[in-house]
Amino acid sequence: MQSRKLLIFLAAGIALMVVPFAAQYFGNAWVRIIDIALLYVLLALGLNIVVGYAGLLDLGYVAFYAVGAYMFALLASPHLIETFGWIKAAFPNGLHSPIWLVIPLGAALAGTFGVLLGAPTLKLRGDYLAIVTLGFGEIIRVFLNNLDAPVNVTNGPKGITKIDSIKFFGVDLGEPWQLGPVTVHSVSLYYYLFLALVIGSVVICYRLERSRIGRAWMAIREDEVAAKAMGINTRNMKLLAFGMGATFGGISGVMFASFQGFVSPESFSLQESIMIVAMVVLGGIGHIPGVILGALLLAALPEVLRYVASPLQDMTGGRLDAAILRQLLIALAMIGIMLARPRGLWPSPEHGKAAPVLTTDRSSKTGSAA
Secondary structure: OHHHHHHHHHHHHHHHHHHHHHHHOOOHHHHHHHHHHHHHHHHHHHHHHHHHHOOOOOOOOHHHHHHHHHHHHHHOOOHHHHHOHHHHHHOOOOOOOOHHHHHHHHHHHHHHHHHHHHHHHOOOOHHHHHHHHHHHHHHHHHHHHHOOOOOOOOOHHHOEOOOOOOEEOOEEOOOOEEEOOEEEOHHHHHHHHHHHHHHHHHHHHHHHHOOHHHHHHHHHHHOHHHHHHOOOOHHHHHHHHHHHHHHHHHHHHHHHHHHHOOEOHHHHOHHHHHHHHHHHHHHOOOOHHHHHHHHHHHHHHHHHHHHHHHHHHHHOOOOOOHHHHHHHHHHHHHHHHHHHOOOOOOOOOOOOOOOOOOHHHHHHHHHHHO
């Protein structure tokens, strides 16, 4: 049994390593789609801590994504040097922050914002919590959109450009890497970085799920009054869930800014928050494999449907807009899946229920009694 599991893990590891090279045959655009899908997996895993484990509906999760992205954009672009003379005097060669600094800083800053969001919402549940978190996400986006006057901090709706790529042990992920006769493109290098972060996040989530903290979150999710009666500090546990989930969003934002080389407030709209929540719900709330499956499907589905919507637009003489049709097809697909499988595509196993008795067992018992 152990050798079989080892072979499965080994085969999966080899498959994940060759994915970008296989996708490159169809063009770098497909590798880029896979990279974005991995970023969504990272975001969905973070939101699953808040929604899946602690049962706190968060519709403003994209705000932490934006905080991480803008933090890296400000520390790894010429924007601050061009705006503030004293920063240019202190750093004449520019702010080129290393990866070992930006990832912990992005996680810490987003986690702080997560705690700040959680503190005033401790007594809210359900729809009321959703409304407050939705408002928080929109407040962050509006701030980013308007902090270009009187002091230009975020460059407003124009966004921040010329963001540095990630440099890892002397390897610039923004440049192709020659490995003998094989050229590893920038999108493939970012794939391996995102894959490493996703694997690390999955390990952390599994450890959290089986820890005392994870069991406390699930107790709060099932019955907060009973959890409090059992001695669980629900206030601290809720704040920890908000903070821990937000750190995943902050790290994802750092990766997104370095990968795109450009950030603007339009990348962090309410639609993004709803899409991340849909990934968690569609895959299976509180179940890590289901959340990963939901994120991969919803990240890839718009690109797959692009090849369906465009011919339909041509057939109708351009009367059907391809972008709107794609959104309609995505919505119909999600409605169909949720009607067929209300608990998600890959829900967590139900505990405490008796296993079904097989027909063969019943017949054998009847024969032996006779």
